[in-house]
Amino acid sequence: MVMPQTERAFTPDTVDDAVTVKRITKSYGAVEALKNMTLSFPRGELTSLLGPSGCGKTTLLKIIAGLLEPTSGEVLVNGRAVTGPGPDRAFVFQDFALLPWASVMRNVAFGLELRGVAQSEREAIAEKYIAHVGLKGFERAYPHELSGGMRQRVGLARALSVDADVLLMDEPFSAVDEQTRRKFQEDLLNLVKTENKTFIFVTHSIEEAVYVSDQIAILLPRPSRVSQIIRPQGFRDKDVDNIRRDPEYLDIVDDIWSSLRSYVE
């Protein structure tokens, strides 16, 4: 089968890469979570890290975020080495990580608050992004009054409002129900088109990865490595409703499943 994909895993020094991961190794005692991993993330695109559980995809994301320190190797964001969390990256958490005692407004503005932005200014920005993610009217609500999907929209608005170049999303839709999830995926596609940001997206759902990604990095466990880079091309410009019927979409999903199948169980 001919697949429209390019191998570019080992040519990391392309100019238009927003994030580059170079020979990253992360070990916990004797256990190696990541081994000598090299990967690059083109600017303005959405790259998925896809793989079975235990393949180290969340670990890699947290290393890029600067929340975990690699045992060896380095991460470059816009050409600068990562030493910790920075203003060029924003994180969307799997379990939302909202402050339960703070309103939607304060939660969304929290990143700006920590950067010392004045209250009126940060609330104006937050208000804009609250409306942007479709939560207008919920500014004074508290997280426990919202559904899971709405909570993740708050998490997304918080990440957008700090206006970072790179958005790191750790299985952001895994804790919401299936219908909400589909809506989120469509919204995400629009977001990639309209916001000029680089998205790094961790997921364990093959369909989700193929649906939303410009580039999919398939990670395999024991030892953790990048087995394949796939760049879906034919259906990226299609209407959101037609992607799931596109033959290329279906072929890629099948292909990924057949290569991952042996790692299940």
Place this chain on the structure above:
Amino acid sequence: MLVLGKYRLPGMSSLLLWALLWEIVGRSGLTFFVPPFSEVCVTLFNVIGTPAFVKALQETAVAFFAGVFFAIVIGIPVGILMGKSRLLDELLLPWVNMFLSAPLTALVPVLMVLFGFGMQAIIITTTLFAIWIIILNARAGVMQINRSLVEMARSFGATPMDAFVKIYFWAALPEILGGVRIGVIRAVKGVIIGQLLISIVGFGALFELYSANFLMAHFWAVLLVLFAMAFAVSELLAALERRVAYYAASR
């Protein structure tokens, strides 16, 4: 707590460090009220055998066990009944909640005039300290019992007595034990407070004797024994509670 990055220190080991500090403070002669730890330890072994200590320990043990016994024997059935009967619950709950947070020390003078300056008043004080939390936990335990368990008992024709002894008690056991553990810790405090205020019985009398004669090492020795026993009792009950906790999750 890790030392040098690899040696794990056991949880309570810092108490040794504090004992050392105590020794240093004691030896420095900084204050008359704190004799060196070693001196207290030596005194401890001398004191333990004395008739005064044995008598105090006996009296305290009798008052403590009698108080706890009444608190359990009265508290658990009352709690279970409250969990079962809505009327009883609504009549009693405000009082139970009130006495749970009330400063019960204020009641000791009443007990003294009603029951005399003796064992009886101390036993009742102990019971009063322990019983409310036992009632409340037994009640909570019964109220969370799975309905189908109750219906199972009824459908198999259990008498009320059978249901009480064979279902409610066992199904509520983890909560009941939790209540008993807290109740016992409170009882330890109650029995000492009772003895201090009545002060002619048990350790209360012993403390009066030592402080009147400025026998500081004796005083600390008795305190050490008392604290160690209280701690041992609460750890023992916590361990017991953990052994039952296994079925709390799988009811």
Place this chain on the structure above:
Amino acid sequence: MSVMRDGAEGRSPWQDLVGSHRPLLLKLLSGVLVFGAWEIAGRIPVSYAFPTFIESMSALLRMTLDGTLFAAYAETLKPLVVGVAISAVLGIALGLWIGLSKTFDWLFSPIFVVMQAAPLAALIPLLVMAYGIGLTSKVFVVCIMAMPVIVLNTAGAVRNTPANLKEMGRAFLATDRDVILKIVLPAASPVIFSGLRLGISAGFIGAILAELKITPTGVGDIITFSRSVADYASMYAAIFSIILLAVLFLNLLERIETGLFGGNVRGYASD
């Protein structure tokens, strides 16, 4: 609390009245039963030292009207307020420290765990020897009673701050100070507050114990004095008033607590 039984159409107005006010009515009934029993027991009398409910309440009214009670409470509340204030400031600071630092946890936790289980009242004779019979000793008694639960609650709450919130803070560039002030403290505050409430409850026990054991002042003085002159009605009235005061105050704190933090207990993680 909604304990009304539903169903049963066409009930009489009387049943509706009883139905909708049942909890209140039962509370009243319960009060009448207990105070009635007190009255009857006093009239029998079960003991020469057992005044009736009405006698005790009229003594309470008399002491309230002539100001004795207010003067007494001004005295009693002094060590309580000072002791609780010291315990709160010191206890929360220590608890924060223990919760944040593993070394301090190892060093200090055992002391407070032992203190929590131990009958600390036994220290009173020693405190009296060291600090005399004045306010200092009484404040100390309140402190040793109130402090352990405040420290242990604070430390536990700080230790259990949801890890995902702390990680979120770091991802959004929070400094250590930000993490403590904006994430750890607010997340821990419901448990810290309930620790304070329990500490105050223990402080009441300590304050009264101090007045009865060290020197009779304030309410303790009324209790001790009226006992010595066999004015049992006044003695019962004073005890009744201090228990009532403590219970009302602690209930008020509990209400404030649910009012402040009621909404925050839910909504952690992905529920």
